[in-house]
Amino acid sequence: MSIAVSLRSSAWFAGREEIAFQNRAALRSMGINPDDFAGKPVIGIANSWSELNNCNGNLREIAEAVRRGVLLEGGLPLEFSTISLGEEFMKPSAMLYRNLMAMDVEETLRANPVDGVVLLCNCDKTTPAQLMAAASADLPAIQFNGGPRSTGQWRGTAIGSGTDLWKYSDELRAGRLSMAEWLEIEASYGCGTGACNTMGTASTMTSLSEAMGMMLPGTASIPATDSRRLQAATATGRRIVQLVREDLRPSRILTPAAFDNAIRTLLALGGSTNAVVHLVALAGRRGIRLPLSRFDELARTTPFLVNLMPSGRHLMDAFDAAGGVPAVMAEIRNLLDLDALTVNGRTVGDNIHRSRSFNRDVIAASEKPLSAGGSLAVLTGNLAPSGAVIKVAAASPDLMERTGRAIVFHNYEDMLARINSPDLPVTADSVLVLQNAGPKGVPGFPEWGSIPIPTKLLQSGVTDVIRISDSRMSGTAFGTVVLHVAPEAAAGGPLALVQDGDLIELNVPGRRLELLVDDAELESRRSQWQPPASRHLRGYPRLYIDHVLQADEGCDFDFLRPSTTEALEFIQPIVGRS
Numbered sequence: 001m002s003i004a005v006s007l008r009s010s011a012w013f014a015g016r017e018e019i020a021f022q023n024r025a026a027l028r029s030m031g032i033n034p035d036d037f038a039g040k041p042v043i044g045i046a047n048s049w050s051e052l053n054n055c056n057g058n059l060r061e062i063a064e065a066v067r068r069g070v071l072l073e074g075g076l077p078l079e080f081s082t083i084s085l086g087e088e089f090m091k092p093s094a095m096l097y098r099n100l101m102a103m104d105v106e107e108t109l110r111a112n113p114v115d116g117v118v119l120l121c122n123c124d125k126t127t128p129a130q131l132m133a134a135a136s137a138d139l140p141a142i143q144f145n146g147g148p149r150s151t152g153q154w155r156g157t158a159i160g161s162g163t164d165l166w167k168y169s170d171e172l173r174a175g176r177l178s179m180a181e182w183l184e185i186e187a188s189y190g191c192g193t194g195a196c197n198t199m200g201t202a203s204t205m206t207s208l209s210e211a212m213g214m215m216l217p218g219t220a221s222i223p224a225t226d227s228r229r230l231q232a233a234t235a236t237g238r239r240i241v242q243l244v245r246e247d248l249r250p251s252r253i254l255t256p257a258a259f260d261n262a263i264r265t266l267l268a269l270g271g272s273t274n275a276v277v278h279l280v281a282l283a284g285r286r287g288i289r290l291p292l293s294r295f296d297e298l299a300r301t302t303p304f305l306v307n308l309m310p311s312g313r314h315l316m317d318a319f320d321a322a323g324g325v326p327a328v329m330a331e332i333r334n335l336l337d338l339d340a341l342t343v344n345g346r347t348v349g350d351n352i353h354r355s356r357s358f359n360r361d362v363i364a365a366s367e368k369p370l371s372a373g374g375s376l377a378v379l380t381g382n383l384a385p386s387g388a389v390i391k392v393a394a395a396s397p398d399l400m401e402r403t404g405r406a407i408v409f410h411n412y413e414d415m416l417a418r419i420n421s422p423d424l425p426v427t428a429d430s431v432l433v434l435q436n437a438g439p440k441g442v443p444g445f446p447e448w449g450s451i452p453i454p455t456k457l458l459q460s461g462v463t464d465v466i467r468i469s470d471s472r473m474s475g476t477a478f479g480t481v482v483l484h485v486a487p488e489a490a491a492g493g494p495l496a497l498v499q500d501g502d503l504i505e506l507n508v509p510g511r512r513l514e515l516l517v518d519d520a521e522l523e524s525r526r527s528q529w530q531p532p533a534s535r536h537l538r539g540y541p542r543l544y545i546d547h548v549l550q551a552d553e554g555c556d557f558d559f560l561r562p563s564t565t566e567a568l569e570f571i572q573p574i575v576g577r578s
Contacts, residue, residue, distance in 0.1 A: 043116050045080070045117070047081055052089050052090075056121075058146045062120060062146060069235060077237070084123075087125075092442050092444050096442075101130075102130070117142075123195055131278075138568075140244045142343045144232070147229050149194030150225060159185065160309040196476055201274040204274070214342075216239065239343065246345065276484070287567075321359065333352060383468075405429070409434045411441075419451065420455040445551070468513070497526060504516065
């Protein structure tokens with residue numbers, strides 16, 4: 001229901017006469033008659049399309065569909081480009097630039113005559129970056145994604161983005177796959193526009209955006225090339241105009257209840273561990289404390305339901321056909337806050353009232369789950385005082401309680417240089433440890449935590465070993481991989497003190513990660529430890545190193561997280577002469 005709203009854009013177009021003159025003339029220079037839109041909301045369309053980001057390749061077409069919806073509802077659409085974070089091309093990691101993109105979007109909204117915004121995302125970090133910006137700006141906002149890509153086939157077998165890359169890469173290294181076959185798979189792998197077709201970070205984050213109420217229900221999983229996606233984009237364009245008129249802002253949607261709903265949905269999906277970092281960062285933008293312990297608490301009572309790669313066998317087209325996010329949320333409705341508000345103006349309970357799974361092999365019933373609880377687990381102990389994360393749903397059950405001797409790689413280059421050496425003293429019981437690959441250490445917190453299985457083990461038939469790092473891993477990856485160890489090694493965390501041969505105990509049921517070295521020895525090692533020197537002495541990487549928070553705090557910048565209630569306020573610019 002519409003309410004009387006004072007449009008923010010009126011300060012630009014209907015304020016002081018000389019300022020309004022200048023700004024209306026600017027519209028005319030673009031071929032827009034301001035008289036046609038007088039008193040109507042100005043809707044920004046934040047487009048993260050880029051030829052440097054294959055996942056977001058369809059967003060220009062989607063932007064036109066959004067524009068159509070805005071016009072139909074009586075708004076003025078003004079599209080603007082943003083930084084685009086593509087996982088394949090950006091090195092060392094798109095994660096390095098998530099905070100920069102959030103700043104880009106927030107400051108574009110702050111500085112311009114925008115009453116509401118449609119956030120066009122798809123690839124992994126574009127989704128949380130835009131949500132972080134929207135949470136800080138707190139202008140009416142709605143998100144829309146480009147959708148998962150089509151499924152390629154190799155010799156009659158469906159190819160899952162990322163997941164099959166890691167699987168077939170191991171087969172190639174083990175000598176069980178020829179180079180000719182490898183190149184055949186490559187030709188089948190990039191099968192069109194859109195994000196990964198597995199439940200990797202991209203689909204996890206868009207699913208959670210929908211679960212939190214920032215996307216229209218049922219839109220996150222529509223395939224990239226499905227005409228329903230353009231129809232949904234038009235509906236999204238119409239809805240943002242209504243949001244402005246209703247003055248419905250992210251602060252009313254991104255509540256503690258919404259974050260609990262997102263965590264529950266993440267756990268039921270068996271989604272990416274990266275979502276933990278992004279949800280913590282997003283909550284922090286609204287002044288909401290979201291400790292890792294909350295994830296573990298909810299994991300113990302949330303069933304794992306979704307049979308998708310990398311934790312299962314299906315792909316995103318099957319997930320959408322089975323009912324998508326609304327069907328998953330309907331299965332766990334007794335665990336959700338059904339009164340949480342969403343961008344369509346209705347509650348979660350209203351939105352999922354008629355939803356159900358249409359394929360129990362893809363979205364299982366809550367009473368017959370793939371696992372009764374714990375697709376993720378949070379570990380603590382003397383090796384991870386601030387916590388670490390493991391994706392139990394994609395790990396090996398027989399490695400959940402093990403003690404083994406460490407083989408330590410001091411950085412990523414060291415790991416690459418030695419991991420395939422026949423002289424590496426590794427066995428199936430070894431614990432591979434990667435140091436200095438965390439937020440400050442690279443910098444950028446790249447997806448290096450899924451350390452390759454050493455070739456000598458692959459050739460002997462070993463397919464998984466325990467791996468521990470202060471890094472992340474792709475949401476499409478799998479294995480017994482402990483991630484996000486905090487504090488990281490480069491910040492002086494205990495991970496920096498691990499040496500070859502040290503005993504490490506992993507106890508996932510007990511939620512423990514322990515370095516079995518006595519305190520006196522550790523103190524001696526600490527007295528000799530020196531932080532690694534960084535080559536980054538200037539520019540954005542230096543800013544990142546100096547201000548990034550640790551993994552358990554979401555890796556946002558310390559100066560972007562409000563420390564007081566007053567700091568939550570979005571400061572409007574002074575609209576004066578340019």
